[in-house]
Amino acid sequence: MSGSQVVVIGAGIAGLAAAHRLTRRGARVTVLExxxxxxxxxxxxxxxxxxxxxxxxxxxxRRPEAVALAREVGLDEHxxxxxxxxxxxxxxxxxxxxxxxxxxxxPGTAEALAGVLSEEGLARIEQDAELPRTEVGDDVAVxxxxxxxxxREVVDRLIEPLLGGxxxxxxxxxxxxxxxPQLFQVARTHTSLTEGVREIQARMAAxxxxxxxxxxxxxxxxxxxLAVADAVRARGGEIVTGAPVSELRREPSGGWKVVTAGxxxxxxxxxxxxxxxxxxxxxxAEAPEAATxxxxxxxASMALVTLAYRRSDTDLPAGSGFLVPPVDGRxxxxxxxxxxxxxxxxEENPELVVLRTSVGRFGETEILERDDTALVDVSRHDLRxxxxxxxxxLETRVTRWTxxxxxxxxxxxxxVARIRExxxxxxxxxxxxxxxxxxxxxxxxxxxxxxxxxxxxDLTAVRELTANPVQSLHGGAGE
Numbered sequence: 001m002s003g004s005q006v007v008v009i010g011a012g013i014a015g016l017a018a019a020h021r022l023t024r025r026g027a028r029v030t031v032l033e034x035x036x037x038x039x040x041x042x043x044x045x046x047x048x049x050x051x052x053x054x055x056x057x058x059x060x061x062r063r064p065e066a067v068a069l070a071r072e073v074g075l076d077e078h079x080x081x082x083x084x085x086x087x088x089x090x091x092x093x094x095x096x097x098x099x100x101x102x103x104x105x106x107p108g109t110a111e112a113l114a115g116v117l118s119e120e121g122l123a124r125i126e127q128d129a130e131l132p133r134t135e136v137g138d139d140v141a142v143x144x145x146x147x148x149x150x151x152r153e154v155v156d157r158l159i160e161p162l163l164g165g166x167x168x169x170x171x172x173x174x175x176x177x178x179x180x181p182q183l184f185q186v187a188r189t190h191t192s193l194t195e196g197v198r199e200i201q202a203r204m205a206a207x208x209x210x211x212x213x214x215x216x217x218x219x220x221x222x223x224x225x226l227a228v229a230d231a232v233r234a235r236g237g238e239i240v241t242g243a244p245v246s247e248l249r250r251e252p253s254g255g256w257k258v259v260t261a262g263x264x265x266x267x268x269x270x271x272x273x274x275x276x277x278x279x280x281x282x283x284x285a286e287a288p289e290a291a292t293x294x295x296x297x298x299x300a301s302m303a304l305v306t307l308a309y310r311r312s313d314t315d316l317p318a319g320s321g322f323l324v325p326p327v328d329g330r331x332x333x334x335x336x337x338x339x340x341x342x343x344x345x346x347e348e349n350p351e352l353v354v355l356r357t358s359v360g361r362f363g364e365t366e367i368l369e370r371d372d373t374a375l376v377d378v379s380r381h382d383l384r385x386x387x388x389x390x391x392x393x394l395e396t397r398v399t400r401w402t403x404x405x406x407x408x409x410x411x412x413x414x415x416v417a418r419i420r421e422x423x424x425x426x427x428x429x430x431x432x433x434x435x436x437x438x439x440x441x442x443x444x445x446x447x448x449x450x451x452x453x454x455x456x457x458d459l460t461a462v463r464e465l466t467a468n469p470v471q472s473l474h475g476g477a478g479e
Contacts, residue, residue: 006455007032007258007267009245009282012040013441014433015273016228017069017448023235025452030267031237032260034244034278038229041404041434042441044222047395048308050349052338052356053220054399055304056441058082061215063442063470065449066224070217073227078219081212083343088322090330090386091116091157095322101201104180105159106146108198117153124151125194133191139410140187142180143171149193161323164333166472167439168300168405169362178412178438178469218344221441248272248282256428269428269455273448275299276406276435287429290422293415297435299403301368302360305379306338306397313391314353316340321355322386331367331378332357335386352394357383362407372398406435417466430454430462438470446470 004027008015011033022029031038045054059066061081070079087098101112110117110125117125128149136145142163143155160171167174177184186196217223229239240260247259248270258265272279276297284291320341324330338354339346345354357379360368370378376396383389416436423431430451437447450461 003028004268005030005266006269006271007256007265008271008273009248009258010040010273010278010433011038011225011229011239011241012273012433012444013042013225013228014040014444014448015271016225016232017445018271018273018432018452019232019237019239020069020073020228021449021452023232023237025456029232029237030265031232031239032243032245032258033239033241034274036241038239038241039222039225041401042222042225043399044220044226045306045397045399047306047354047397048349048352050308050345050352050354051219052306052345052354053222054306054397055222055401057221057336057338057342058214058216059221059441060472061212063440063446065443065445066441067215069228069445070215070224073224073231075217075224075227078217078223080216080218080342080344082214082216082320082341083346084318084320084340085213086319088317088319089116089158089161090322090324091328093328093385095317095386098323099158102158103182103197103200104142105154105162106150106183106193106197107154108194108201110194113154113158116157121151121153121157125154127151128194129192131191134187136176136184136187139175139177139184139413141172141410142174142176142183145176145187146193147172156327157325160327161325161333164326164361165323165358167362167407168302168333168360169407173362173407173409175408175410175412178408179471181468181471216342216344224441245282248286250286250426254427267428269430271448271451271455272429272431273433273451275403275433277403279431279433279435283423283431287422287426290419290431293419293422294435296415298362298407298409300360300362300405300407301365301400301402302358302404303368303375303401304356304358304399305375306354306356306399307376307379307383307393308395309353309355309389309391309393311351311353314389316353316355316387316389324382326361330382330385332359332382333361334358335383355383368400368402372396405439408439413466413469416469420462420466424454424459424462428455436469437465438472440470440472443470443472
């Protein structure tokens with residue numbers, strides 16, 4: 001790898017993580033980014049003078065990849081866990097404490113969901129122990145399987161808001177094998193789902209994992225890609241923004257030709273780290289089968305509404321915020337009390353309270369067609385209904401993530417395996433990003449590292465990720 005010329009296409013966190021690993025191994029790296037900035041879905045911003053995240057705001061700390069990358073690029077002293085991990089669920093018109101004793105909304109006992117489910121819903125969970133085995137085959141939708149075992153109320157009241165926060169998707173379409181692999185494994189080996197969940201919980205207790213489940217960064221998770229980019233440049237890597245790639249071709253000599261705005265680059269290897277539609281366009285000439293598979297990836301769009309208030313005008317409930325079951329027909333799907341969730345926001349801005357809401361799920365187009373003022377208005381309406389907050393905000397910001405979250409339908413794992421099989425036929429080519437092995441930051445970093453290993457001829461990590469995608473948990477309310 002030392003001395004090789006590698007082009008990375010895309011400067012989201014996956015592309016930057018790949019570039020960082022490459023420069024550490026001595027490669028000469030050029031990163032090409034079509035937009036005018038690095039970072040992708042990680043976006044630092046400001047509201048009423050307060051530093052905030054306008055994209056993803058936390059990263060799973062129980063996986064090592066993202067936190068390790070932050071430490072490697074000098075952010076160790078800036079890592080901060082949430083100041084509170086206590087969230088609520090806004091269901092049937094009331095804020096209820098988020099239940100404990102569940103795995104992504106699936107309980108080990110009916111009692112774990114008391115206060116959120118109706119008596120009928122709790123009684124339906126109890127039937128799981130007497131039901132015959134539910135076959136899951138090679139994959140199954142999370143909602144479909146859990147509803148068959150425990151009833152639809154568990155899905156509609158808890159799983160939907162949790163999975164909706166991760167994928168902005170529909171639990172009745174989302175792959176259990178790819179999105180909640182722990183549950184898929186117990187579904188294959190246990191007749192009773194609740195018994196399987198209790199086994200997962202016992203295993204986790206025996207492992208005695210300590211430390212926070214999630215981690216943030218002082219100044220926002222959006223500072224991570226900036227620090228990674230700085231580290232890449234410090235090792236001699238080149239990062240070019242405003243440089244869309246128009247052509248990717250294999251050279252007869254075995255290398256690659258990359259054509260970007262007014263420039264042709266020759267490379268020994270290329271890593272494609274862009275969303276599925278762009279990746280399909282780049283791969284169509286040399287890997288048409290992979291491009292066809294990438295064309296089938298669907299995306300959900302969403303918007304984040306960030307609001308700043310005078311502290312003297314607010315009296316919020318305790319905790320990090322709340323999730324909203326779509327079955328209740330509300331517009332927002334979650335709210336984060338950012339000033340309560342992240343200690344650094346409160347410390348830097350003692351007179352302000354920063355909140356954010358999220359709107360938009362897969363298939364919901366009408367809400368996102370509204371203008372920014374309308375999205376602020378519906379967010380304020382739902383916040384007032386949920387918390388009583390009726391003050392006028394000092395400032396608001398709407399951040400739209402059009403086609404921001406890839407969907408993981410049933411069979412996603414086989415699609416990823418086919419894409420990688422086609423790409424692997426071309427030496428010196430690899431892919432990475434959120435559409436493959438998980439949508440969270442650790443998954444994107446793991447995907448990037450596997451891509452770097454692949455172009456060096458080591459497929460171990462790629463095979464492991466394809467077989468066992470990284471579960472992307474919900475980082476509390478409004479993630």
